Amino acid sequence: DNPDYYTQKKTLPQLKKDRPWYSDIYSQVLQDVVKRVKVSFDRFLKGDSNGKHTGRPRFKPLSRYRTMTYPQIKQDCLQGNRINLPKLGKIKVILHRQIPEGFKIKTVSITKKSERYYLTLSLEDKTVPNIKPDINPRSITGIDVGLKEFLTTAKGEVVAIPQHYRKAQKRLRVIQKRVSRRQKGGKRRLKAIKQLSRQHKKVADKRKDFHFKTANYLLSKYDVIAHEELNVKGLSRTRLAKSVLDAGWSSFLSILANKAENAGKLVVSVSARNTSQDCSSCGKKVPKKLHVRWHNCPHCGCRMARDLNAAINIKNRAVGHPVLKAQLTSYATAGVAEKPTLYRDSG
Template structure:
């Protein structure tokens, strides 16, 4: 099993300056490698439908792939000796990051979906560097030993779980300081807890009137963290807009605005984690809709949808369920609000109609509650739950069961 723990760093003033210097050099190297990729792309591509009959063919050069760009790093340290102060694996991770973003641009992901043209990073937009491998003894008390950087004080608000090995470490600069994210792995942890009960299931319907409604009628109020902070954000944003671009006073106001936005994000994240924990304490299986949140964020409800943070919550819920050995099943979202949970007849309703009344069977309940029941019903006969029941039946005959645990289906 793979998980991640994030801690706050307390570097000295000299260490903070050194982290900023590393980020500045790595940003320059990222932009240089990306420019090298773009030069090859522009010189070697030729659209078939726009190729002239007579044209000059430039001298073709090899594609700058991951390995060829990584071989340029020793020469970089000779021509620019200050790059020799950066750990070699951190520099190699920059090459890997360029490869990943350019491959998504040309070939797309596993589903064939291509990303946009990669952009060069401004200095303020490059905030993270990664150690691809760390020693098991890197944490000593309240200090963490970073190769070729030194020991940095870290706030260990919780200890790393026993048995897990530290695989990678990423240092990130945020509005309120520096953080380190440790990626932990333990292959011996089972994917499903031993007393997993596939019949302990509920469906949840997320919304804007209530943050979520369960299939038993329980509701969680929506906090609207951004809307409650708009007044303060408006004051700071005016302060930024009234100061000269490039001045120190404007930079100070921008930092203040970033800290305020991070407060809003932290409150929302804390709410999401607590809500997910409360659900996973009650149920072993949670059914959710496969929502197109990006599409909803382009409508008139954009501010409310983004303030609720549905995507972040569902991602946290799936990760927490996987770590706890539980299940989150994703079902098709089409028709969950329109279909009757009692007789399965479609009852058309507009968005402002918040009550479900079925003329066929007389079912009368809240619209979100009706949708949550439909979500649960669609997950009851899911193939993942059937696999768990089969594994339990096999275990009853004395054979070793095969358990399955997925984040989404």
């Protein structure tokens, strides 16, 4: 019979007898490993909640297995600056912030990143209601992400692209050469690998910080933010792959959506088809190649930056989004004298 989640869990007691060192690992941590394998294969075969399929799960050697999770934990495990974990005992931790009153610790995960260990606590408070979007549909913008500028809003605001990876590339190249030249298995090679890992983490942390600050800036100004649906996976296979991955669009849009949900605001995605080609003033198609950065419509005389034209088109398309349509209707019935005009923007 093919192994499944339950048969694999049943083999764990015998596994501890055959390999006594497994007894040093907490039983629920081992069970969670089996669960992670099941989730990985389910996403590969059936897809996730959005129907997207991941790649075939691969064997993870010791060097690539970086996270262990306690699916259940005692509520009094955290005392001051120490956490008491089964089989590991009391460990000193640095808390970034105190746990809010009334919240319960559901899971605890320990992750190793660049020779440092990070503790992640999953919290729950059933008395906290779900935040429903309560938005002003007039406070809307569209954003066009790009490689020349990180993003342009429908009002012409521009956020410069920082290019964290490209700025660190020279330093990374030097360390990578150092790794390649040293003997495999040697202490000096291991030291160089750790140095390379720290440098990559520094780049990733800078990018993440930039994404959070940009998301906060947009959400402080607008209630509704529209963006185009991006095929980042496809773009990462083109000659622009390095720049696309350095920008981290997927990560940014995910952060933006999560922050908006927590703030009771709305992020919607619209079709990316011809957002740069269609004129935001008259709607006629004005073909232009990628290197052409200026929109000049021969039909209505509209002239503006290509990215601004795309951002306005994205904003205009968002008005047709079902959630925003409902908000517009409720906004109108609430006694607003003037209906919001969102289909035209002078830029």
